[in-house]
Amino acid sequence: MADTNGTAFDIVVLGAGSGGYATALRAAQLGKNVALVEADKVGGTCLHQGCIPTKALLHAAELADNAREGAHYGVHTTLERVDMAGVNQYKDSVIGGLYKGLQGLVKSRGITVVEGYGRLVGPNAVEVNGQTLTGEHVVLATGSYARSLPGLEIGGRVITSDQALQLDWVPQSAIILGGGVIGSEFASVWKSFGADVTIIEALPHLVPNEDEALSKAFERAFRKRGIKFNLGVRFSGVTQDDNGVHVSLEDGKTFDADLLLVAVGRGPRTSGLGYEEQGLTLDRGFVITDENLRTGVGNVWAVGDIVPGLQLAHRGFAQGIYVAEQICGLNPAPIVESGIPRVTYSExxxxxxxxxxxxxxxxxxxxxxxxxxxxxxxxxxxxxxxxxxxxxxxxxxxxxxxxxxxxxxxxxxxxxxxxxxxxxxxxxxxxxxxxxxxxxxxxxxxxxxxxxxxxxxxxxx
Incomplete structure (x- = not known):
C-alpha cells in the first residue's frame, strides 16, 4: 500500500466493486481527488465472482446446446464432451481482459488505489492497515456476499456460487437451493453441461420476483428442458458423505445428488466495518439512506448492494455516478428503482x-x-x-x-x-x-x- 497516511482526499470510496469504482471514475472525471480502497481486486463481485464469470459459463452452455441440436438446422454436429479446464480458461481470460482494462482506466483517471481492508472510523475517515485516509466525502460501497441459511454450513459438497464458479468438473447431479436469478442460471448451465438438476424453492414460483405470467412460462420451459423443481416447501436439512449430499424438506421429501448449491440470495457486507459505531442506521445489515443515498452521518454516502433494493451491478453503477455527480455540485435525476432493468440469463x-x-x-x-x-x-x-x-x-x-x-x-x-x-x-x-x-x-x-x-x-x- 502506498504511504497515504495523513493524505486528505476529496472523496474516499470504500469498496471497488461496481458501485465503488463507478463513483471513483465519475468523480475523478469531474476533477476530484479520489482514493479507492479495496481488499481484493478492483471490479468486485460482478467482475470476479458474479456477472461476468456466470455469463461466460452460460455462453459455453449455449454452445453445448447448439452442438447437440445442430441437426435440427441441417448442420450435423455432435457434442464430444465438456472440458471444464477449457471452459474455465475461457472464463478466466474474459475476466482477465476486463480486469486489465479496468485497472488501466482507474490509473488513467489518477485515482489512488489503496489495497487493504478498510474500516469507517469517523464521518470523514477510513482506516486501512493502520493508516488513516480522510476525505471531505466518504462513499461506502462494500458490496455483498453469498448468503446461506441459519445452521446451513458451507463446505465440502455444500457450496455457494463462489465455489461453483471454480469447479473443474461437471456434477452428474446437483440440487440447487433457491430458484431466483442465481439458482436458475446455474441450473441452466449445469443442465446444458449434462447434469441432472433439481431446484428447491420455498416460494410458489421460480424467479418469484417476476411477473407471474413469466414465472409460469419459465417453469414450463425448464420442465421441457428436463430441469426438475420442487416449489412451495422449505428446506429442512442436509447431510453429506462420500457419495454426495442428502437433502430433506419440511414435508418429508428427500433428494440425493453430487452437490448442493446454496443460492438463497446475497447479504450486505457491512459487519465489522465500523458503520454502526459511527452512527449509521442498519436494518438486517443493510445501510439505510435517504432518496439521495446519504446516510445521515456527515458526508457519508452508500451505494450498491449494501443499500436495500435490487442487488444488480448496473444499479450500483448508476448509484455511483449519481452520488459522484451530487458531490460535484451537479443536479442528476434521481434513480427510480422500478425503472432499473432486470435479466435472468438462463435458457x-x-x-x-x-x-x-x-x-x-x-x-x-x-x-x-x-x-x-x-x-x-x-x-x-x-x-x-x-x-x-x-x-x-x-x-x-x-x-x-x-x-x-x-x-x-x-x-x-x-x-x-x-x-x-x-x-x-x-x-x-x-x-x-x-x-x-x-x-x-x-x-x-x-x-x-x-x-x-x-x-x-x-x-x-
Whole structure:
C-alpha cells in the first residue's frame, strides 16, 4: 500500500466493486481527488465472482446446446464432451481482459488505489492497515456476499456460487437451493453441461420476483428442458458423505445428488466495518439512506448492494455516478428503482423493467390496468432462432406503459428499448409509430405496442 497516511482526499470510496469504482471514475472525471480502497481486486463481485464469470459459463452452455441440436438446422454436429479446464480458461481470460482494462482506466483517471481492508472510523475517515485516509466525502460501497441459511454450513459438497464458479468438473447431479436469478442460471448451465438438476424453492414460483405470467412460462420451459423443481416447501436439512449430499424438506421429501448449491440470495457486507459505531442506521445489515443515498452521518454516502433494493451491478453503477455527480455540485435525476432493468440469463432468458401486473393493480386498481401478451411465435427472427416465449406489456389504462416483461432466447438484449419505454413514460401509440428493423427480435416490442395501441399487424385483436 502506498504511504497515504495523513493524505486528505476529496472523496474516499470504500469498496471497488461496481458501485465503488463507478463513483471513483465519475468523480475523478469531474476533477476530484479520489482514493479507492479495496481488499481484493478492483471490479468486485460482478467482475470476479458474479456477472461476468456466470455469463461466460452460460455462453459455453449455449454452445453445448447448439452442438447437440445442430441437426435440427441441417448442420450435423455432435457434442464430444465438456472440458471444464477449457471452459474455465475461457472464463478466466474474459475476466482477465476486463480486469486489465479496468485497472488501466482507474490509473488513467489518477485515482489512488489503496489495497487493504478498510474500516469507517469517523464521518470523514477510513482506516486501512493502520493508516488513516480522510476525505471531505466518504462513499461506502462494500458490496455483498453469498448468503446461506441459519445452521446451513458451507463446505465440502455444500457450496455457494463462489465455489461453483471454480469447479473443474461437471456434477452428474446437483440440487440447487433457491430458484431466483442465481439458482436458475446455474441450473441452466449445469443442465446444458449434462447434469441432472433439481431446484428447491420455498416460494410458489421460480424467479418469484417476476411477473407471474413469466414465472409460469419459465417453469414450463425448464420442465421441457428436463430441469426438475420442487416449489412451495422449505428446506429442512442436509447431510453429506462420500457419495454426495442428502437433502430433506419440511414435508418429508428427500433428494440425493453430487452437490448442493446454496443460492438463497446475497447479504450486505457491512459487519465489522465500523458503520454502526459511527452512527449509521442498519436494518438486517443493510445501510439505510435517504432518496439521495446519504446516510445521515456527515458526508457519508452508500451505494450498491449494501443499500436495500435490487442487488444488480448496473444499479450500483448508476448509484455511483449519481452520488459522484451530487458531490460535484451537479443536479442528476434521481434513480427510480422500478425503472432499473432486470435479466435472468438462463435458457430461456427472462427480462423485465417496470412493475408487474399485480403491482400495477395495487397502484391503479383492477380496472385501471391493461395488459397484452405478444407471442414470439409471430416473430420471424425468433422463429429462425427456434425460440418460444412472449412479450407482455402492462399499461396504466389510457396511460403510459408501466411494465415490459419478456421471456425467450436472447430477450435480455431487448430490455434497452424496454427501459426507455418505461422510464420515458411512453404510450403504446408512441412506440407503435416507431419503425423496428425486420427481421429482428426487437420487432416483437414494436408489434406488441401496435397491438396494445389497437392496430395489430401480425397479432390478433
Amino acid at each position: 430461456p432468458e427472462v427480462a423485465s423493467v417496470g412493475v408487474t401486473e399485480a403491482k400495477a393493480k395495487e397502484l391503479y386498481g383492477d380496472d385501471g390496468v391493461e395488459t397484452l401478451e405478444y407471442n414470439l411465435a409471430g416473430n420471424g427472427k425468433s422463429k429462425i432462432l427456434g425460440t418460444s416465449g412472449f412479450v407482455k406489456l402492462v399499461r396504466q389504462k389510457d396511460g403510459p406503459v408501466v411494465g415490459v416483461h419478456m421471456i425467450g432466447a436472447r430477450v435480455g438484449e431487448l430490455i434497452g428499448e424496454g427501459q426507455l419505454i418505461v422510464n420515458w413514460e411512453a404510450y403504446p401509440e408512441d412506440v407503435a409509430s416507431l419503425v423496428h428493423a425486420h427481421p429482428t427480435q426487437n420487432e416483437a416490442l414494436g408489434e406488441a405496442h401496435l397491438a396494445l395501441a389497437g392496430k395489430p399487424l401480425h397479432a390478433h385483436n
